[in-house]
Amino acid sequence: MTWRNGRLYLVLFVTFMLAGASTTTGIPLHEWxxxxxxxxxFFHVIWRWKWVVRVFKPSNRKRPGQTTFAKWFNLALFFTMLPIGGSGLMISGALLPLLS
Structure with a gap:
C-alpha cells in the first residue's frame, strides 16, 4: 500500500466512523x-478501475487467495453501500428536506 492509498483509506475510515456516530455528530452532520x-x-473506484477490470475479467489463471477475497469483499461493500446511501437520501430530513 502506498502512502497515497493509506491517506485515502484513512480519510474514508474516519469519515465513515464519524458518519456512523449520529448521536455524537448530530443528524445534520451525520447526513452531510x-x-x-x-x-x-467514487474517486477510489475510478482510481482502481484497472484492478477492477483485471480481477473481474474471466481468466484461466488461478488468482491468489488475497485477491479473490478482496474481489468479493469489495463487491459486497459496493452492493451494501448502494442501498444504504439511497435509503439515506430518501429519508434525509436535514440534507434534502424537500424529499421527506
Missing part, C-alpha cells in the same frame, strides 16, 4: 458526512 463519503468512494 454520509453524502460527502461518496466522493472519495
Amino acid at each position: 458526512l454520509g453524502l460527502v463519503i461518496f466522493a472519495p468512494l
